[in-house]
Amino acid sequence: MGNRQGSMDNWMSIDFGTSSSAVAIIRNETPELAPPLDSDAVDSKLFSSVAYVDKHENIWTCRQAELMGRQDPSRFLREFKLDIRDGRVLFDSEVTYVQLVAEILKTMKEAAERFLNDSIENLVLTVPATYYDDDEKTIVMKQAAGECGAGFKRIEILKEAQAAAVYYDYLEGQSGGRTLVYDLGGGTFDAVIVEHLETEYRLVGHHAGLEVGGKFFTEKILLDYLVKAGIGRRQATNDHRQRCEEIKRQLSYRETLPPITGESYTLTRSEFEHLISSDLDKTLESCGTLLRQTELQWSDLNRVLLIGGSCRIPLVRQKIEGRLHGMNAENTHIVWQCTENKKTIDPQSAVALGAAVYAMRKFIIPPPEPVTIGVLRNSFTGELYALKEGENVFGRSTNDADFAFPKDERMSRRHFSIEVTFNGSTYEYRLTDLRSSHGTIVDNMALSHQYTFAPTSAVLKGGEKISAGTTKFDFTI
Amino acid sequence: MPEGFNITDKIEDAIADIRKEISGYPSLIALDQQFATIPDKLHEPMQLAIVGKISSSKSTLVNAILGEAEVVRTGAMEETWNVSWLKYGSPDAPIIVHYKDADRASEKVDRNEWANWANRHRDGNEQLKNAISWIEVTYPHPILQQINIIDTPGLDSFVGIDSQNTIDFLRKVRPDAIVMLFSKNINENTLDEIRNFRQEVGAGFSPINAIGVLSKIDDFWNSDSDQEPIDEGNRIIESLMSQEIVKNTLFKIYPLSAWVALSAYRINEDDLSTFDQLQKLPQEVLNRLFKSAKRFVTDYPDVPVAGSRRAELSGIYGRYGIWLILEHLKNGGSATILDLHKLLLRKSGFDRFLEVLQNHFVQQAATIKVHSLIVWLSAEIRKTTNDYPANAEERFVLGKIIRIMDDLVRMVKLQSNVIDFAKEYYEGRLDLEPEEFEELRRVNGEFGFSCIERTGLDANATPEEMIEMCSQRIRFWRIELNTTGVSFPSLARFMKQMLASYSVLSAEIVSAKHKLESSKNFLFGK
Numbered sequence A: 001m002g003n004r005q006g007s008m009d010n011w012m013s014i015d016f017g018t019s020s021s022a023v024a025i026i027r028n029e030t031p032e033l034a035p036p037l038d039s040d041a042v043d044s045k046l047f048s049s050v051a052y053v054d055k056h057e058n059i060w061t062c063r064q065a066e067l068m069g070r071q072d073p074s075r076f077l078r079e080f081k082l083d084i085r086d087g088r089v090l091f092d093s094e095v096t097y098v099q100l101v102a103e104i105l106k107t108m109k110e111a112a113e114r115f116l117n118d119s120i121e122n123l124v125l126t127v128p129a130t131y132y133d134d135d136e137k138t139i140v141m142k143q144a145a146g147e148c149g150a151g152f153k154r155i156e157i158l159k160e161a162q163a164a165a166v167y168y169d170y171l172e173g174q175s176g177g178r179t180l181v182y183d184l185g186g187g188t189f190d191a192v193i194v195e196h197l198e199t200e201y202r203l204v205g206h207h208a209g210l211e212v213g214g215k216f217f218t219e220k221i222l223l224d225y226l227v228k229a230g231i232g233r234r235q236a237t238n239d240h241r242q243r244c245e246e247i248k249r250q251l252s253y254r255e256t257l258p259p260i261t262g263e264s265y266t267l268t269r270s271e272f273e274h275l276i277s278s279d280l281d282k283t284l285e286s287c288g289t290l291l292r293q294t295e296l297q298w299s300d301l302n303r304v305l306l307i308g309g310s311c312r313i314p315l316v317r318q319k320i321e322g323r324l325h326g327m328n329a330e331n332t333h334i335v336w337q338c339t340e341n342k343k344t345i346d347p348q349s350a351v352a353l354g355a356a357v358y359a360m361r362k363f364i365i366p367p368p369e370p371v372t373i374g375v376l377r378n379s380f381t382g383e384l385y386a387l388k389e390g391e392n393v394f395g396r397s398t399n400d401a402d403f404a405f406p407k408d409e410r411m412s413r414r415h416f417s418i419e420v421t422f423n424g425s426t427y428e429y430r431l432t433d434l435r436s437s438h439g440t441i442v443d444n445m446a447l448s449h450q451y452t453f454a455p456t457s458a459v460l461k462g463g464e465k466i467s468a469g470t471t472k473f474d475f476t477i
Numbered sequence B: 001m002p003e004g005f006n007i008t009d010k011i012e013d014a015i016a017d018i019r020k021e022i023s024g025y026p027s028l029i030a031l032d033q034q035f036a037t038i039p040d041k042l043h044e045p046m047q048l049a050i051v052g053k054i055s056s057s058k059s060t061l062v063n064a065i066l067g068e069a070e071v072v073r074t075g076a077m078e079e080t081w082n083v084s085w086l087k088y089g090s091p092d093a094p095i096i097v098h099y100k101d102a103d104r105a106s107e108k109v110d111r112n113e114w115a116n117w118a119n120r121h122r123d124g125n126e127q128l129k130n131a132i133s134w135i136e137v138t139y140p141h142p143i144l145q146q147i148n149i150i151d152t153p154g155l156d157s158f159v160g161i162d163s164q165n166t167i168d169f170l171r172k173v174r175p176d177a178i179v180m181l182f183s184k185n186i187n188e189n190t191l192d193e194i195r196n197f198r199q200e201v202g203a204g205f206s207p208i209n210a211i212g213v214l215s216k217i218d219d220f221w222n223s224d225s226d227q228e229p230i231d232e233g234n235r236i237i238e239s240l241m242s243q244e245i246v247k248n249t250l251f252k253i254y255p256l257s258a259w260v261a262l263s264a265y266r267i268n269e270d271d272l273s274t275f276d277q278l279q280k281l282p283q284e285v286l287n288r289l290f291k292s293a294k295r296f297v298t299d300y301p302d303v304p305v306a307g308s309r310r311a312e313l314s315g316i317y318g319r320y321g322i323w324l325i326l327e328h329l330k331n332g333g334s335a336t337i338l339d340l341h342k343l344l345l346r347k348s349g350f351d352r353f354l355e356v357l358q359n360h361f362v363q364q365a366a367t368i369k370v371h372s373l374i375v376w377l378s379a380e381i382r383k384t385t386n387d388y389p390a391n392a393e394e395r396f397v398l399g400k401i402i403r404i405m406d407d408l409v410r411m412v413k414l415q416s417n418v419i420d421f422a423k424e425y426y427e428g429r430l431d432l433e434p435e436e437f438e439e440l441r442r443v444n445g446e447f448g449f450s451c452i453e454r455t456g457l458d459a460n461a462t463p464e465e466m467i468e469m470c471s472q473r474i475r476f477w478r479i480e481l482n483t484t485g486v487s488f489p490s491l492a493r494f495m496k497q498m499l500a501s502y503s504v505l506s507a508e509i510v511s512a513k514h515k516l517e518s519s520k521n522f523l524f525g526k
């Protein structure tokens, strides 16, 4: 590594959702959503998480599967994310979940490669906070993504909520503090608290799996519609449902619906809010329980990050605002679509984009900047520290160090310096430990004043890994 | 569970199959011996253990279930100092004391002598007390014919040394089901308690065989508030039940006051006339009385009933129980013993609990028993796989057995889901057509467990017809799931259950058909 981004280093990310999935790639050090190959509209950048198994055991995925499934719903599979296990998907077919998921991931990989115009070998796959490391679902997903499945060489698993937090930091800069990730999707609600530390995004706790979400909201409209239109439940068609879904989405942006000819049913936003209010209260109770469990107050949260498509409903934000107000947590702000810098956090793609950023920072060394003096790069956050000629001091102190890391408690006030000198044709670099308490490690060698025989300084040639306190750096020329 | 072929038979068959598989392998003899004990165990009554912290009302609950004041001892101190195993039998039969030391013979103590014996042991002799493993008490309540109830000493904390006795016992006896009691200060620790309990006693407890109780809800009551203790209890429970660990462990948690429930069985004519005197008092006077426990037993010139008599009543009904009765009478409610009995059972939350105990545990005793045995057996098999570096052939057999067992677990799980669906359906929360509900019950064996009864075909249907019928229903329900289920996601869970039930059934028919053919070949040749 360290050389120019070759195809071996390409990463993509997949947020595999119950109803739809989002895929992201990295281009010019920027995460981008990769749309399905067959997406024709601007707003259909998501992959539908469905599959169809035909009589010859061929697996069709995503949009094609949807078309086939409409013809023959008897071999169509949808919303199976939570059913994934080490076994067969249909009773009269040999196809397993590993094979099925592998096909879906392949479709996504292909679309992403086409979009990037390069091959992609590595994947960050996000999973709900409830999955354990050796969860059957995680194992099946990993197998499906691997060499015998979709063909990824490296597969990293990241929790959905962590990915969302990474994305927030990507847009806002290192923010620190605690984020409550409020994920209200199609069928489930997950609340997760993530702590932004210098070296990791720590999962503080979660309260997940509440069966509340967009599809149930649409169902409530549909039931209201059927009663008012005097149609029996058995007579409800897919058309009716789609109309209700559209009504729901419209009401996220306006108070009332435009009159439609030939349609007597109408619903106002406040009537809709009345239908879903108690469901939303359950999500807040869930958050309350999570806070009690983690012994935190609402005011201990720095922000509530709204993700999942159903967070587009304005009442969601209002309810949370109300709760924050009631709990004297005025300093906790709600991050919803637009952040302060007017950068958009789209609730349905934040997880995939965040996972891409995670890959970029953790696994991809950016191509060297066109600078003549070498740079230190924070291995974790990707932040760059450009060295200048002369002495460059790194340490915890904001006053005494040129590059300060006040949050790293294991770093000494002045920890190490890099002396940059010009010899006429090239720059030379010498790293010296400044009598730090815990020493400085260059590759595998400890520089320390504590031990008689330990060296205290080293010449850097480029490509070294340096660690001081809990912070790690890569040095590149 | 209906007569005829049932789930117990099904398990016995499977066990017989498994034993046949194992028989050629000397290294699997130990495992085979475990399997050999199963048929007997299947026919024993189900063992239901009542667990919870000290003074959480466990013994009171046991007495309330039996409708009798003191079958097991209760009190403010640590009253139950040994595991008491309640079985069906004469109320006069001696109490049998079993010792931990396997060589020490169990001892019979006459009922009349019991109080003395118990006190002597409890207070006098720590050593003797610790030597006892459990005591066996008989009582002629019909519920005990189907389930034995095990009253346990309070778990001080689920990990403390004092609780070790109970934990050791639970590990050894492996009750088939538990009722777990919590008292009012449910909090985050409660979750840890459940987690620890599962760790200590084994993870064999799941919503199939464990229910929770939030006890002593009469403590939530106060005379100034309109808030019903049950509602307050349910509020606390709702947030607790949304926790993953709770959902994965307990079927549900019921709020109740065992004390008030027990008093429902103790109403007598004397008390009725005292209640009548009291209910005639002006409301202000009553309000004053109910303000505090102390005032309730104080003598006042304007209250005709003596303080000591009121204390006596409050010892039986609790102030909440008395308040309920007086409110009922003041509002012109009927004053028969039976009506007041019903009132107390309802308001104490006990009737709902009892209904679930009946429906979930008593009726499903066979399913639950089978489930707990299977979970235990699966663990034993896995242990065997780890313990013996069995050769490839043995490993193959073990693998086969594990698959049979996993299938059984899945089948039993499907069966127990039916109870959940039934509950929702009857409460109007699951909008099914009556035929759909009936199909759900039928395919899960509620009208007879043989394959043909589960398909609902007539008696001369061939296995091929049965298999064909299953695949049609599977097709039907998959289509339902992908059409109606999209519009009405709250029905999707039910549709998935139908799919799974028919898949299991179909697999069973295929394997039975296979067996039928091979025995035909064996009897008559090809």
Ligand SMILES: Nc1nc2c(ncn2[C@@H]2O[C@H](COP(=O)(O)OP(=O)(O)OP(=O)(O)O)[C@@H](O)[C@H]2O)c(=O)[nH]1
Residues within 6 Å of the ligand: B052, B053, B054, B055, B056, B057, B058, B059, B060, B061, B073, B074, B075, B076, B077, B078, B079, B080, B081, B152, B153, B154, B155, B215, B216, B217, B218, B219, B256, B257, B258, B259, B260, B318
């Ligand atoms: N307020 C109220 N008190 C109760 C209730 N049930 C029991 N109690 C009281 O709580 C104390 C303990 O009751 P027990 O039934 O002996 O409790 P236990 O859990 O069996 O106690 P140990 O066996 O000692 O662990 C006694 O003083 C009872 O009177 C109830 O429903 N409400």
Ligand SMILES: Nc1ncnc2c1ncn2[C@@H]1O[C@H](COP(=O)(O)OP(=O)(O)OP(=O)(O)O)[C@@H](O)[C@H]1O
Residues within 6 Å of the ligand: A017, A018, A019, A020, A021, A184, A185, A186, A187, A188, A189, A213, A214, A215, A245, A248, A249, A250, A252, A307, A308, A309, A310, A311, A312, A313, A347, A348
């Ligand atoms: N403008 C909108 N207004 C209201 N709801 C919307 C809007 N846009 C999308 N939704 C809802 O968002 C839901 C999909 O959200 P999302 O993609 O986050 O779910 P998912 O990740 O597939 O599901 P889950 O989180 O349950 O696994 C759908 O129910 C959809 O109706």
Ligand SMILES: [Mg+2]
Residues within 6 Å of the ligand: A017, A018, A183, A185, A186, A308
């Ligand atoms: Mg989601």
Ligand SMILES: [Mg+2]
Residues within 6 Å of the ligand: B058, B059, B060, B073, B074, B079, B080, B151, B152, B153, B154
């Ligand atoms: Mg007791």
